[in-house]
Amino acid sequence: MKSLIDWLDHRTGIRRLTREALFENIPGGSRWRYVWGSTLTFTIFVQFITGIFLWMGYSASSGDAWESVNYIQNEMTGGWLLRGIHHWTAQIMPVLLLLHLMQVIVDGAYKAPREVNYWFGVLLLLLVLALSLTGYLLPWDQKGFWATKVATNLINLVPFVGPELQQLVIGGTEYGHHTLTRFFALHAGVLPGLLVLLIVGHVYLFRRHGITPAEPVTKRDAYFWPDQVFKDVVACLAVTVAVLAVVLWSHGAHLGSPADPSEPYSAARPDWYFLFLFQFLKLPFFAGENEVWGAIYIPGMAVALICLMPFIGRWKVGHVFNVGIIFVFLGGAGALTYLAKQEDVAGQNSETYLRGVLSDSRDAQRVTALAKAKGIESTALSLLKNDPKTQGARLFAQHCASCHRYGGHDGLAVDLATDVTPDDLAKRTGMTSRFLSGDAVHPDWLARKTGTQDEWQPVKSILKAKAEGPFDVIASVSPLEKPSAPDLKGFASRQWIRDLLDPDQYLSARYFGDTAHRDGAMYKKFLNRKVRKYDADELKMLDAIAVALSAQAKLPAQAARDQADAALIRQGVQHLIDDIGCVDCHAFGEPDPDADGPDLTGYGSRQWIIDIVKNPEHKKFYPDNNDRMPAFGVKKILTDAEIGLIADWLRGDYPEPTR
Ligand code: HEC
Ligand code: HEC
Numbered sequence: 001m002k003s004l005i006d007w008l009d010h011r012t013g014i015r016r017l018t019r020e021a022l023f024e025n026i027p028g029g030s031r032w033r034y035v036w037g038s039t040l041t042f043t044i045f046v047q048f049i050t051g052i053f054l055w056m057g058y059s060a061s062s063g064d065a066w067e068s069v070n071y072i073q074n075e076m077t078g079g080w081l082l083r084g085i086h087h088w089t090a091q092i093m094p095v096l097l098l099l100h101l102m103q104v105i106v107d108g109a110y111k112a113p114r115e116v117n118y119w120f121g122v123l124l125l126l127l128v129l130a131l132s133l134t135g136y137l138l139p140w141d142q143k144g145f146w147a148t149k150v151a152t153n154l155i156n157l158v159p160f161v162g163p164e165l166q167q168l169v170i171g172g173t174e175y176g177h178h179t180l181t182r183f184f185a186l187h188a189g190v191l192p193g194l195l196v197l198l199i200v201g202h203v204y205l206f207r208r209h210g211i212t213p214a215e216p217v218t219k220r221d222a223y224f225w226p227d228q229v230f231k232d233v234v235a236c237l238a239v240t241v242a243v244l245a246v247v248l249w250s251h252g253a254h255l256g257s258p259a260d261p262s263e264p265y266s267a268a269r270p271d272w273y274f275l276f277l278f279q280f281l282k283l284p285f286f287a288g289e290n291e292v293w294g295a296i297y298i299p300g301m302a303v304a305l306i307c308l309m310p311f312i313g314r315w316k317v318g319h320v321f322n323v324g325i326i327f328v329f330l331g332g333a334g335a336l337t338y339l340a341k342q343e344d345v346a347g348q349n350s351e352t353y354l355r356g357v358l359s360d361s362r363d364a365q366r367v368t369a370l371a372k373a374k375g376i377e378s379t380a381l382s383l384l385k386n387d388p389k390t391q392g393a394r395l396f397a398q399h400c401a402s403c404h405r406y407g408g409h410d411g412l413a414v415d416l417a418t419d420v421t422p423d424d425l426a427k428r429t430g431m432t433s434r435f436l437s438g439d440a441v442h443p444d445w446l447a448r449k450t451g452t453q454d455e456w457q458p459v460k461s462i463l464k465a466k467a468e469g470p471f472d473v474i475a476s477v478s479p480l481e482k483p484s485a486p487d488l489k490g491f492a493s494r495q496w497i498r499d500l501l502d503p504d505q506y507l508s509a510r511y512f513g514d515t516a517h518r519d520g521a522m523y524k525k526f527l528n529r530k531v532r533k534y535d536a537d538e539l540k541m542l543d544a545i546a547v548a549l550s551a552q553a554k555l556p557a558q559a560a561r562d563q564a565d566a567a568l569i570r571q572g573v574q575h576l577i578d579d580i581g582c583v584d585c586h587a588f589g590e591p592d593p594d595a596d597g598p599d600l601t602g603y604g605s606r607q608w609i610i611d612i613v614k615n616p617e618h619k620k621f622y623p624d625n626n627d628r629m630p631a632f633g634v635k636k637i638l639t640d641a642e643i644g645l646i647a648d649w650l651r652g653d654y655p656e657p658t659r
Contacts, residue, residue: 022225026211029219030227033107034211035235036100041203042236043089043096044195047131050086051188058138060184062177065140066258067371067380073255074368080252087253088243090132094273096239097125098330105309105326108319109212115310117205122307124198127191129273134187136271137180141256142360146268148183149175154281157292176261257363258380267356269344276336279343302329359394359412366390373657389656392649395642399632400488407489411649485629486511491650492553492604494561498546503527516628521585521596541575545582548572553604556653576600587620598622609647613638 009015026034057076059068072079101121104110110118137148152175155166171178222228247253270278277299280286286294305325312318344353367384376383385391393411401410487510490496499505506527507513517523534542548569551562562569576582583592587599599620602608612621614633622628632638638646648654 022223022229024207024210024224025221026224026228027221028211029222030224030231032231032235033103034228035232036096036103037206038232039235039239040093040096040100041199043093043239044199046089047086047093048192050082050089051192053082054086055188058184060138060181062140062180062259063379065138065180066255067376069139069141069255070368070371070380073252074372081247084247084250084252085243088246088250090135091246091271092239092243093128094132097128101125102326102330106323107212108313110310110322111212111313111319112310114205114209114212117202117209118310119307120198120202120205122303124195124202126303127195127198131187131191131195132271132273134183134191137183138187139255140180140259141364142259142263142265143256143268145259145261146265147270148179150268151270151274152179154295157295159292159296255364255368256360257367258384260381260384265356265360266349266352267344267354267360269340272337275340276333279336279340282340282343355412363390369657370655373655386645388645388648388654391642392645392647392654395638395646396488396649399638400646403483403485403629405483405487405489408487482514483509484514486515488650491609492550493555493558494547494550497550498543501527501531501542501546503532526585538580541572541579544568544572545576545580546572548576549600549603552600552602553608553651554606555604555651591620593619604651606644606647606651606653609650610640610643613643613646614640 005015054072057068057072057079059065069083072083074080076082104118104121133148133151137144152166152170155169156162158165167173169179169182170176171182269275280298281291281294283294309322309325313322343349363384366387366389367380370383370387371380374383393406396404396406396411407413486500500511503523505511506523507518512518512520512523531542547565549572550558551565551569551572554562576588582588582600585596586592587595588601590601591599598612599608611618615631616622616629617631617634630637632643633640
């Protein structure tokens, strides 16, 4: 063994190196406050290792970057752990950097002869921030895509060379694929390379000048080994434990829904340590012309001031000034970060923000589940765009919810049991649920809590909701105007039809109570005049009719029951035609040009819904009612594909894989 080491030492001089490394003199002895540099070196090392492994699964192309990250996160063995460590280590680095910087400034370690090394340190700080910024884009999800777009737009403000510089950074005139490839080259190549060079220089210079003892020196000098090494190792272990704890708790790192250049994301925010800058820019003073001050000049001056500190610190009062300034910066950044968070959750636009977060969470969970179940044929985005569950609801909220409702809301309510978990939501918003104000609470929950079955209720504070117990559903809807058309949740299901055939229910807001049809033939000549007087036998016939008519819809959720109830359905059709006489006013089975009411053939089927949405004024439906529902197809408001998505969503006709 000894001869082997002798041989190695002869060839490399390793003994002297280790001796020098370990027996570096520390004036004043080891201290906990010296550990930050070591923890930083350690975290950077971790980032290199995890980064290289991530690279093995990552694809830097706008066509499949998200897909590859989804693969790492959800398919690759241990991928979530790898990604989680990389992500959360990156989150902790700004904190360590700040602590390191504070230690250096408070202890006066930046003063002569260590100015150059101090500048290396500042450069390292900026490099790490640049690594974070470039890394944020790589998953190619909505939040990274839109937040980075905002950031790169700011480059345009740089005096003289702004537009050129911006083109250089985003890789042409268009923000997109080439921005991604460029950012990846920066993130995995250029910046880490520079980082290594700077760290080597930083450590070399640090060793050259030694440690600046923290005042007052009370202890004897000591060697780096073993005391300081021990402290450094403990600190690195603490960092490791902290990171692993968060990784395990959050199962890796969040991946939003795939970037969609056509769908601006209202909740795009930079990573938390850039939030103060984001908020700073929003100060009224920086509106319009003055933006360049907030984005370039003032941050530039702040960095310049930090760089000048070694000279300012030559005077005793200068040092005090430096320490003061650092704390002022820190306090200011903290306050701005707090304000940014506060504004998101309680400010004027908090609802838009929350809506964005909710829909992103929902889309992300949905597309991941679909990808897992079906695989990704072309892109994850197209998978999402062709998904009735998310797109149907979105289109409904956009085009139909001005008149119709869906279970009392606009179609976009979030089911906390299945669509998005409260934990995920809290994590995403980074806030406690207290801040989810301006939201709505589901009637079921309200009933459970207050005993009143009411409409969807906006609540001021969900903290209340959370504190009082579990809640199932919250809606991301603003209070809507009064509905003027039927609620389409469960449209054409047995229950929906049976309730419609009840005179009182027919007149409620759920059906035609708020429409011109409250005085139509269906109510006046049939429900009010006849059904109100029905005896038990006749009511039973109505039950059978509801079942029979509902079978026309061929709803996936009812398929088994429809098959089982074939006899009842045949009976129902009989009643509908012969006994109750629905066909006096409705066509059924064959066209009837003289019918007053809508054609009930195939009622609620995919085709029936598509037809009425395309053209409700068609003589099959409501020919004389042309002032009501727009003819979405005829007027080309919606494409056939979009109408299909809405129909499938209303009918619950989509796969429901679990994640
Ligand atoms: C301007 C208000 C309005 C809008 C917008 C509207 N509808 Fe309607 N819709 C109505 C009214 C009113 C009726 C009842 C029949 C009538 O008067 O035409 C109706 C009827 C329907 C029906 C027949 C079932 C029933 O409950 O009567 C369906 C299905 C339907 N709408 C779907 C949609 C969809 C899908 C959209 C969005 C693409 C939409 N509607 C947009 C007002 C509207
Ligand atoms: C007196 C004529 C008349 C009779 C009888 C009648 N309906 Fe209607 N029905 C209408 C009319 C007209 C409408 C359109 C709303 C209006 O203007 O009242 C309508 C609407 C409907 C609708 C809603 C269509 C939509 O837009 O979604 C359903 C469902 C329906 N009727 C089913 C039935 C059934 C089932 C029966 C037999 C049990 C029946 N109706 C009997 C005239 C009638």
